[in-house]
Amino acid sequence: MSLAGTLDVRPGEDANVILRRATVLDPVAGIEGVHDVVIRDGRIAELAAPGEGAAEGAEVVEAEGMHAFPAFFDPHVHLRTPGHEHKEDVETGTRAAAAGGYCGILAMANTEPPVSTAADVSALREQARAGASVPVGFLATVTRGMEGEELTEMVELREAGAVGFSDDGLPIVSARVMLRALQYQRLCGGTIALHEEDPELSGAGVMHEGPVSAALGLAGVPSVAESTMIARDAALAAYEGARIHVQHLSAAESVEVVRAAKAAGVRISAEASPHHLCLTDEEVRSLDPRRFKTNPPLRRETDRQALIEALRDGTVECVATDHAPHQAEEKEVPFEQAAMGVTGLETAFAALHTELVLPGTIGLGLLVERMAGGAAPFGIERPSLAPGSEANVALCDLAAEWTVGEDGYESRSQNSWCAGRALTGRVMVTVAAGQVAFRLRSFSLGVAT
Ligand SMILES: [Zn+2]
Ligand SMILES: [Zn+2]
Numbered sequence: 055m056s057l058a059g060t061l062d063v064r065p066g067e068d069a070n071v072i073l074r075r076a077t078v079l080d081p082v083a084g085i086e087g088v089h090d091v092v093i094r095d096g097r098i099a100e101l102a103a104p105g106e107g108a109a110e111g112a113e114v115v116e117a118e119g120m121h122a123f124p125a126f127f128d129p130h131v132h133l134r135t136p137g138h139e140h141k142e143d144v145e146t147g148t149r150a151a152a153a154g155g156y157c158g159i160l161a162m163a164n165t166e167p168p169v170s171t172a173a174d175v176s177a178l179r180e181q182a183r184a185g186a187s188v189p190v191g192f193l194a195t196v197t198r199g200m201e202g203e204e205l206t207e208m209v210e211l212r213e214a215g216a217v218g219f220s221d222d223g224l225p226i227v228s229a230r231v232m233l234r235a236l237q238y239q240r241l242c243g244g245t246i247a248l249h250e251e252d253p254e255l256s257g258a259g260v261m262h263e264g265p266v267s268a269a270l271g272l273a274g275v276p277s278v279a280e281s282t283m284i285a286r287d288a289a290l291a292a293y294e295g296a297r298i299h300v301q302h303l304s305a306a307e308s309v310e311v312v313r314a315a316k317a318a319g320v321r322i323s324a325e326a327s328p329h330h331l332c333l334t335d336e337e338v339r340s341l342d343p344r345r346f347k348t349n350p351p352l353r354r355e356t357d358r359q360a361l362i363e364a365l366r367d368g369t370v371e372c373v374a375t376d377h378a379p380h381q382a383e384e385k386e387v388p389f390e391q392a393a394m395g396v397t398g399l400e401t402a403f404a405a406l407h408t409e410l411v412l413p414g415t416i417g418l419g420l421l422v423e424r425m426a427g428g429a430a431p432f433g434i435e436r437p438s439l440a441p442g443s444e445a446n447v448a449l450c451d452l453a454a455e456w457t458v459g460e461d462g463y464e465s466r467s468q469n470s471w472c473a474g475r476a477l478t479g480r481v482m483v484t485v486a487a488g489q490v491a492f493r494l495r496s497f498s499l500g501v502a503t
Contacts, residue, residue, distance in 0.1 A: 056444040057158045058487035060434055061189035061217070062182035066489040068096030069113075069445055073483075075104045076117035076449065080124050080439040081419040082426075091122050093445045096488020100441050113490075115483060117449060121418075124437040125157030125446040125484055126403060129247070129428035130222070130301055130325060130374035132395070133190070135181070136174075137166025142379040142466050144178070148187040150377070150399040150465040152492035155448030155481040157437050158189045158429065159399075164223035168200045169193070172207070172214035179215055188486040191217035191432070196235045196246060202227050205235055212242040218432050220247035222301055225283055227253060232287060236296035245323075245432050247299045248287055250308070251350065255279035260390050262335040262351040270338065272390065275351050277305035284308050288315035288322055299431045300324040302376050304350035306360035313369045323431035325374035326361045328402045329471045332409040334358055343392030344385040345471045348376075362415060365424055372427030375402050379467030396471040401458055403450065405472050407479035418452075447485040454480035461495075 057063075073091040078101060080086075090107030092099045100107065128151065134142040142150075144161075151159045161178070163169035169178065175192055182190045194216035198204045200223065208219060219235070226232045226248070239246055256279040261267050263274025284300055288311060291298045300312060303324050312324045329348060334355050337346045346352060364370040378395025385392050398405075403425060410416045429436045437446035458472040484492040 056435065056487065057189045057437070057446060058444060061158055061191045062179045063186045063189040063487050064184060068488050069093050069485050069490050070095065070111060071113045071115060071485065071490065072107045072109050073115050073117040073122050073447070073449055074107070076120055076122040078122045078439060079419060079422055081423050082436065083438050083440040085439055091439070091447065093447070093485060096445055098439055098441050098443045098445050101439070115449065120482060121450045121452055122439065123422045123448045123450060124426045124439050125448040125486055126155050126425040127429040127434070127437060128156050128159045128375050128377070128399065129372060129432060131159040131161055131377045131399065132164070132379065133161040134379055135165060140466070141381055144181045144190065145185040146464065146466040147377070148190060150463065152187040152484045152486060153464045153481060154399040154401065155403050155450065155484050156188055156399065157446035157484065157486035158191070158434070160191045160193060160217055160432060162222045163193045163195045163220060164200060168195045170195045170198050170206050172210045175211060175214040175216050187491045191434070193218045193220045193247065195219065196221045196226060197231060200224055202231060205231065205238060208238045208244070209242040212244050216244060218245040218247055220249070220301070222247060222249040225249055225251045225253065229286060229290065233290050233294065236290055236294040239296050240294060243433070245297050245299050247301050249301050250280050250283040250287065252279045252283050255282070260347065261338045262353045264335060264354060266335045266338060277307050277353065277357065280305050280350055281307035281311050284311045288320050291322060292318065292320045295321070297321040302327050302330065302350055302374065303361060303364070303370060304330050304353050304357060306357045309360045309364045309369055313364070316369065324370045325372045325428060326365060326370045327374060327376045328398055328405050329396055331358065331361055331365070332405055333471065341389045343389045344469045345396060345473060347389060347392050347394050348396055349394040362410065366416060366420065371424065371431065373402060373406065373424050374428055375399050379465055380469045381467055385469050396469050397465050397467055398471065400464060401470060401472040401477065403448070403481060404477040404479045407452065408477045412478060445485045445488045448481055449483040450479060451482050452479045454478070456480055
């Protein structure tokens with residue numbers, strides 16, 4: 055199934071575009087080379103020899119020196135609707151996604167009220183069909199109202215189109231409830247995405263527990279608050295033969311648990327966020343909650359290195375931004391009181407390209423593969439540049455330098471962890487589900503005559 059057939063998006067015009075002389079890279083499809091990418095009626099019609107793609111009536115993008123990748127897929131986004139539209143909504147959140155090169159996102163269910171009924175899912179899907187720039191899938195909560203006690207009507211929610219289930223924002227504290235949820239998941243499908251945190255261990259912590267928290271006198275969240283819960287849920291998933299996805303992996307201990315579970319055949323997948331891959335708890339010394347207060351918290355350099363290794367060996371199969379918009383008044387307060395979370399959709403690729411690819415830590419191909427890796431864990435077809443595929447393309451200028459926030463944001467919130475950073479690499483054009491979803495303002499497409 056194509057993204058347009060699986061998720062919800064505002065209907066638009068099928069793209070007829072040629073990316074002239076683009077450097078095409080799709081490691082999963084085994085494509086690497088300079089081609090004219092011919093997009094006809096919203097599909098990849100052919101990868102023609104450079105300069106030879108037939109252009110009648112198509113918009114032509116002179117893409118020499120630029121890279122065409124399969125567009126990215128983010129399985130972890132907070133669109134804040136219903137209830138907190140002053141932070142984000144379907145329209146602004148999907149515009150931010152398009153600007154970041156994404157052709158699809160999954161929205162979390164910890165809204166106000168949480169997405170717990172079939173009617174809630176249907177209403178959101180309707181909003182996406184009215185105003186989403188890129189396809190969106192909606193998760194529903196595992197427990198009613200995210201109260202952690204009674205399960206939602208999971209079968210009914212699936213029938214209404216919920217892509218999966220998550221109480222993200224909160225862990226599922228009760229092992230009994232978790233086991234029941236896994237039993238239902240086996241009946242109705244839909245991956246369960248887990249925010250792993252043992253609240254007895256995380257307590258009132260506001261940052262990673264270690265030397266930096268001790269020096270700052272701030273309450274810490276130990277790594278084992280995450281890893282012990284992952285171990286519990288991996289064991290439960292193994293027992294039930296169910297399918298789980300671990301969200302925002304942050305600690306080396308957690309990487310070990312996921313790696314061992316995979317080796318033992320557990321149906322488990324995992325994501326890591328750009329901020330956990332690029333930053334450590336040293337940043338918290340600035341006491342700037344707007345950019346550096348997240349849950350799970352930024353951890354040690356050894357944790358960051360473990361996450362990078364997990365990205366390399368596939369223990370972590372995808373990058374997920376955990377895009378979490380907040381308004382200034384929730385962030386411009388003392389560190390302990392500030393809201394948790396940072397935005398990331400508009401900067402994920404550029405940040406990881408700048409921080410990990412340019413220094414040679416990981417290869418460009420690996421980054422491209424992991425940026426689109428968030429679809430498969432939810433049973434969604436992976437974006438591909440293979441001819442015949444629905445067109446989902448991110449055209450990037452890897453040499454473009456820009457300062458984050460200088461031209462504002464597409465997101466309604468400004469709590470980007472990259473705010474003020476100089477990044478190298480920029481998304482110029484995004485084609486999502488066969489439609490041109492974004493083009494950088496200063497970058498024009500020409501119409502061939
Ligand atoms: Zn979370
Ligand atoms: Zn989240």
